[in-house]
Amino acid sequence: MKEDPTLPADARFETRAIHVGQDYRSETGAVIPPIYMTSTFETGNPTGFDYTRSGNPNFRNLQCTLASLENAKHCTVFASGLSAISAILFSLKAGDVILSEQQIYGCTYRIFEKVLRRFGVTIKYANLANSSNYGLIAQLKPALVWLESPTNPLLKILDIKALSAAAHSVGSIVAVDNTFASSLLQQPLDLGADLSLLSTTKYTNGHSDSLGGAVCTNSDEWQEKMIFAQKAIGLQPSPFDAWLISRGAKTEAVRMERHCSNALELAKRLEERKARKGRKSVRSVNYPFLTSHPQYKLAKKQMKAGGGMLLADFGLSYGDTLAFIRRLRLFTQAESLGGIESLVAHPASMTHASIPKETREAAGVTDGLVRFSVGIEHVEDLWEDIDRALAKK
Ligand SMILES: *Cc1c(COP(=O)(O)O)cnc(C)c1O
Secondary structure (H helix, E strand, C coil): CCCCCCCCCCCCHHHHHHHCCCCCHHHHCCCCCCCCCCCECCCCCCCCCCEHHHCCHHHHHHHHHHHHHCCCCEEEEECCHHHHHHHHHCCCCCCCEEEEECCCCHHHHHHHHHHHHHHCCEEEEECCCCHHHCHHHHHHCCCEEEEECCCCCCCCCCCHHHHHHHHHCCCCEEEEECCCCCCCCCCCCCCCCCEEEEECCCCCCCCCCCCCEEEEECCHHHHHHHHHHHHHHHCCCCHHHHHHHHHHHCCHHHHHHHHHHHHHHHHHHHHHHHHHCCCCCCCEEECCCCCCCCCHHHHHHHCCCCCCEEEEECCCCHHHHHHHHHHCCCCEECCCCCCCCCEEECCCCCCCCCCCHHHHHHCCCCCCEEEEECCCCCHHHHHHHHHHHHCCC
C-alpha cells in the first residue's frame, strides 16, 4: 500500500488519520483526492485497477488509512459493516464451528442463525466475559471465535488478549467487532486478534451520511480471502461512500475525544443522581469507564477511553420510557450510533422488539433501558435536555 513518503515513521494516530491514504497528490497537486466515479479501467494501465468491484483508488486510499489506524498490515473495505461480516463468514465452509460471544449485535446474530446455518455452519454461544467458559474453545476447536467489545447494546467488555491466546492455542481464528470501541480507542490486532472488523458507518465516518465496513488483518492469507470476498461476492462500497468515509476518518480522533468526554460526564452525573434517589431518579447507569462497571479494570486496560455509548435505566415502565425519549429535544430517537449528533434508542421496542419480554429481561434489556449515542454537542446542553425530559417538562 502506498504511504506518504514524507510522513515520519512514528507519526501518531491523529497525524496518520490525515496524511496516510492521500494518493495522487504527486500527479495532480490536489490536496484532497478526487472521487473516482468509474466502473472500469483501461486494460494494461500501470495502476493495476481493472473494474471497481475488485478495487478503486478511493477504496485504496481508505484501506491505507484504516490499516494505519488499526496498526494492521492490510485492510479491505466493504459496502457496510454487515458486508464486512459477510466477507468473513463466507470464508468459512460447511462443517465449520463458530464460537460466539452470546451478547452480540442483533444483525450478526441474524446472519449466523438465518443464513449461515443453512450452509452447514454450526454456531455456539457462550458468555465469554466469564473466563470459566474459555474451556469451550479447547473443547469445540472452532474455526472462528467471534468477539465484540464493548458489546452492542449492553457494553460488556471481553478480554481480547486472553481470548486470543486461548483461541490460538487450538488454532482458531479470532475476529473482533471493533465498531463500538472505534480504531482510536482499541486496536484488536495489537491485543492478539486475527481480524478486526469495523462498521465504518459509525465512528469512522462519524457523520451519519454513509454506510461502510472494513476488515483489518496482519495475515496475508486472510487478506487474500477478504479481497476475494470483495470482488467474488460483490461486497464492495461505492467510490463516493469510500471518499466520504476517508473524509470522516480524518477527524476521528477529535470527534472521539469529545464523544468520550461527554459520555463520561453524563455517566458520572447520572450516577450521582442514582445515589440521591427521589424524583428524576436513576435506577442504573452503565458506562465502561465508570468504576461501577463490572469490567472497569479490563476496560481501562484494553481501551484508551470509555467510548461514546452510554446506558441508563430510569426505572420507568415501557410506556413512560418512550414518553421520556419523546421529550428529549437534542437526542433523536433512531437506530445507529457514532455520528456527531446525539441519538437515543429504546432496545426493548427497537432492536429487541421481537424477543419475548422474559428472555430479553433475563439478558438485561429491561423496559426502562435507554441507550444513548452521545454526540459532540456541548455537554451542558445534553445534560439539560436529559434533566428536563426526566422532570417531565
Ligand atoms: C452497526 C453495526 C454493525 C453493522 O454495520 P452496518 O454498517 O450497519 O452494516 C456491526 N456491528 C456493530 C457492533 C454495529 O453497531
